[in-house]
Structure formats: structure tokens, C-alpha cells
Amino acid sequence: MAVTIKDVAARADVSVSTVSRAFTMPGLVREPTRRRVLDIAREMGYQPNRAARGLVTSKTGNIGLVVPDLANPFFGAVLKGAHVRAREADYLVFLANTEESPRMEEELIRAMVKQVDGIVLASSRMTDEQLEQVLSGTPTVLLNRRVPGVPAVLMDSADGVRQAVEHLAALGHRRIAFLGGPRTSWSNRERRRGLRAVTRQLGVEAVELGPFAPQFEAGLQAADLSLAADVTAVLAFNDLMALGVLNRLSQRGVAVPAELSVVGFDNIAMSGMTTPPLTTVDMPMQLSGRAGVDLLLELLARPVDGADPRFQRMLGTQLLVRSSTAPPRPAPVRARR
Amino acid sequence: MAVTIKDVAARADVSVSTVSRAFTMPGLVREPTRRRVLDIAREMGYQPNRAARGLVTSKTGNIGLVVPDLANPFFGAVLKGAHVRAREADYLVFLANTEESPRMEEELIRAMVKQVDGIVLASSRMTDEQLEQVLSGTPTVLLNRRVPGVPAVLMDSADGVRQAVEHLAALGHRRIAFLGGPRTSWSNRERRRGLRAVTRQLGVEAVELGPFAPQFEAGLQAADLSLAADVTAVLAFNDLMALGVLNRLSQRGVAVPAELSVVGFDNIAMSGMTTPPLTTVDMPMQLSGRAGVDLLLELLARPVDGADPRFQRMLGTQLLVRSSTAPPRPAPVRARR
């Protein structure tokens, strides 16, 4: 048995309430008493039992983090950002991996809801209705998912697509393939929305392929489809797919970027980690995790008003140009002076 | 306030103990009563409060998972394996990211020790003494770290090195560079041990470079050192470094594997994800997470005997040969018939 508040009280010759107050309401305890209690507590290695405290305060000091797939480096980064922010506020975090399954998701949320003050839910696979039901009563922040009235942190995928397409158009590309991700993904819908807007505006032709699983293997398949589609550039749903495309193209002896330019999404394949380096839309993954927890903490502190627009945060994305993109062949010869 | 055991008891017109028993000791409740209670409980959406339960049973139903860096995909995989196993036993998991800092590590462990039944600690950066002190009294399983008397799941790095070197030797390589990882890393010590044994046995010459940070950037630097060291093959501490090496070599126009063969470690750069594909020692990361939790659960179930050799588990590793290795140039011309 560890050392309890009772032990400290006995040793300091005060009541348990005084010890409790010394920790949680220092103002209510006379200076010398407080010092003595705190000293003794430290000396004895006393750590308040948060579970017991939670029982009476109904604040656990924990938050829950739910992600679809821990093996995906994207979510590792999100977790990292979230955890750092949680620690800053002295929160501990519960982790839940749903294996992309809505049922798991629901089960896990139910299991941990009693032990957390709030939940950050990344890329949920549940329907809006399921979500609202499971989460009713628990402060929640959604990551990359928009549900009316639910606080969320979103990444501006549509703008990322705009940047990528503008880049390609500036290079002279006029026909671009888009390799779509899962149909249920909010991000994917956003990207397609952005794609349609920008291609219309720039007079560029977009060929929408897919949907594909957002994985390396799907990229292999998508590469062949892209070649057959007679485009000069490919914009993939994420880096994993883009890597697959690159791999398949090199297999088929197609030169990148001379014969086909490739753009990824999310910057998982960080600078230089691939050969050749991949032009990609950088998603602020770590930041999104941090922002999610940040928002949740605000929610926990203030009276909740889910409809308040301040509770919908949009994070910017940024195109990182590397050597996997270039003007299409034949290069547009444009005298410079 | 959520629905409590009291509410269920009232609604079912039984005492709270009966409700409690219906859940935890079904044998002690008469069949019809039990059914009625359970039905009503489900109907009311009752979920036992684990924290309250833990207060009296001193079993929380939670385990803690501590890793040095969530952004490293290696640990993502470990987490995944661990979480899956934990869920099978109906445990919830607390997550701690230590940012490679021993101080953080200690602080986090202290913070969550009261809310968990045991801890799985991956690649700890603490000293043996710190570890023993912080963890005394808490069932713990170490991952990739050996401390006398503490249960652990280890990966057979030494054997991985053996396989890699035998592979290279069979191809005809006689002088191989080893790019070392952090000096404090148990894995690194194991690899060097394996290296020395196998090179002596095979009459191969090993050039030990480093220590390096286990990152992509260090690989860039290590590539130059390797070229200067006049070796025909390089064995890197991990895939991240190996990727850096590949990148730098291509920058300097050195052909892989014709002029230099490269072998990674840990299979983070999964099949085909790099160009060219990387020969690597596959570490069972996901499995190690699962095995860690598995061992911990055993510890929680039985009387603890840390010295028992059954509580030290070694997982095998396996060399995956891909096109980044080949015979050194000039190729050993060996008439085949």
C-alpha cells in the first residue's frame, strides 16, 4: 500500500482536511502549517490518488485520445502533439486504437468515458448519429471531421490541393490525375472540393481516380491507371500512396518528374527520406494534436457552447516543392529576356 | 451525473450488492435475478465506474505504456501491438511520451503509477538504479532493456546482425562498416556484441563508426565516413540512418549496391517504400508490444518472481534481403560448372 493522505496527516499531526487543503487550496492554510505539511508529504513520497479525488470532484485529470491506426505515422505525430499539450496542463492521457472499426471506436469510448474529463477523437469512422449519441455528455473535440455543433480541429486540405494544382499549372501541366482516398473521409471530400474549384478556375483538367485505400499498395495500382489516363502529373491522397506511385513508376521505367510529376499529401515521407524527394502538401499533424487538446481544455474550463464558431479551428497547410515535380515534357520553352 | 449502481439497484428493487455481484460474481446470484439486473443495467446504460471499483479492489484495470518518442513509427507499431493485447484482457491503457528525457520518464511514471496495475516501459533512458527505485512496487515489463531481475521482452539484435553479416560475407564482402546507435542503448550494445562474434568467426573485417543519433540526418554523415573507410558494405543501426545513407550516396553519385551495399535495421522502411528497396533486419515491433503486455498480464495474475527466467522473453529477428545488397565490385567470378 502506498502512502496516503492519512499517513501524512498523522505524521504532520494535523487533520486530513488540512493536508488536503495544503495541496488544493493553499490559501486556506496558515503558511508555517502548509510548509510543514508539504515538506513531510514530499519527504514521505506522497502522491494524491487521482482516482479517489475524482470520485468526489468528478474531475479525473485524464483525457482520452482515440485514433484509427497507431501504426500509421501520421497518427503518431498527432498523438505526440496532443500528449505534450496535455502534460502542460497536468493531464494524463488514455489511448485508444480503433483499428479503423466504428464498433471498436464506440466500445472504447464507452469504456473510458468514466475515467476521462474529455475526449479527442481523430478521424472518426462513426456516423454523425453514432457520434452524437456516444459522446453526449462528454466534452469532445473532433480531429479532421466536421459534425455540426461539435468542436473540431480541421486541416485545410482544400487549400493544400489549391496550392498543389497552382504549382503544377504554373509549371505548365494541363491534365492532372487525383488519386482519391476513402469515400467516408472528410479530408478526401475536402480535397475533391478544392480540386474542382481550382481546376475550374485555372482551366486545368482533373481526372479523378479511385477511391483507393490510403496505402502504399494502392499507389502501385494507381500509377498504372494514371499512366493510362494520359496525364502529366499526379496528386495523391497521401504520401503513402505517392510513394507507391513512385515505386511503380521506377519499376516501369517511367522517369519522375521528366515524364510524370508526382505530388503527395501529409508529409509523412519527410524531407529527403525518399529517393527522389517528394513534393508534398505538408499537414500540421503534430500541431493538430496539440490544438485538439488545447480546444478540449478550453471546453473543460468554460461553459460549453458547441455552436460557438470559435470552437471550430482550421489549420493551414503548405506545399513543399521538391524534385518530384517539374514542367511536363516537352518543356514549355519560354524565353526569359 | 451518469447512472450509478444505486440507480440500477433501486430500479431492479434489489440491494446494490446484488447488482455488484451480478456483474463481478455471477455465480452468486440466482439466475432470474441476475438476468433482470443485467437487463435493467443495460437498459439504463449503466457502466461500472472503474475508478471507484479500483479504490476498493486496488485493481484499476489500466496499464501504462511508456515510450521515448511517439513520432518514431517504430514505437507506433509497438503501441499498436500492446494496445491490442491489452484490450483482449479488457484493460485500458495510459500513454506516456517521454521525449527521450529520463526526467520526464520518471515524472510520468510517478504520475500514473496510482492509476495503473502495471507498466510496460519501452527503451527506457533511465539508469538501472533510477528504474529500480521508481518502479519498486509496480509490476513492470521492460522492452528492449535488460535489468537484472526485471521482466523484459527483448529483440534478438545480435542474431539480426549475424544474419546480415553472414549474408554480406556470402556475397563476398570482406570489409563492412557498422554505423553505431546511441551508446546508452541496450540494442546497440547487443548489435556490437553480435557483430564482433560473427566477424571473428567469418574472418570478416568490421569498421565500427559512430555513435550516431538514430536519425536520417546522421545517415548522411555516416555515408561519407563509410566511403572514406574503404568498405564495400554498410550495416546501419536502423532504417532511418540507412535511408540517410542511401540518400547521401545517390547525391554523391555512388551506385547502390554496385559500389556499396547497404543494410538497415528494424524494417521501418517497409517493403518497397524506398527506392531502391532496402535490405534490412526485420524487428518484430508490433509483436514486442503485444508480448510486453502479455508478460505483464501474467505478472499481474501470478505471484511475482522477478528472477524467474520465464520472465525474460527473447524475440527473433529476420533478415529481409532486397536489392540494396549485392556482391562487391569486382564481382567474385566463380565458375558455376
Add this chain to the structure above:
DNA sequence: ATGAAAGCGCTAACAG
């Protein structure tokens, strides 16, 4: 400023 007492939700003897 401090102590005594009640109670958070639950389980575990102890009676019946």
C-alpha cells in the same frame, strides 16, 4: 485557520 463528519461509487466481509 483547523477539525469532524459525510459521502463520491463501488466491493467485501458478515449476517441472515
Add this chain to the structure above:
DNA sequence: CTGTTAGCGCTTTCAT
């Protein structure tokens, strides 16, 4: 088989 009681470690009235 079921109900009553005590108490896990802590905070929070309510007194003093």
C-alpha cells in the same frame, strides 16, 4: 441467495 455494513482515499460542507 441476498441485504447490511464498513470503508477504499479523497474533498467538502459545517462547526468551532
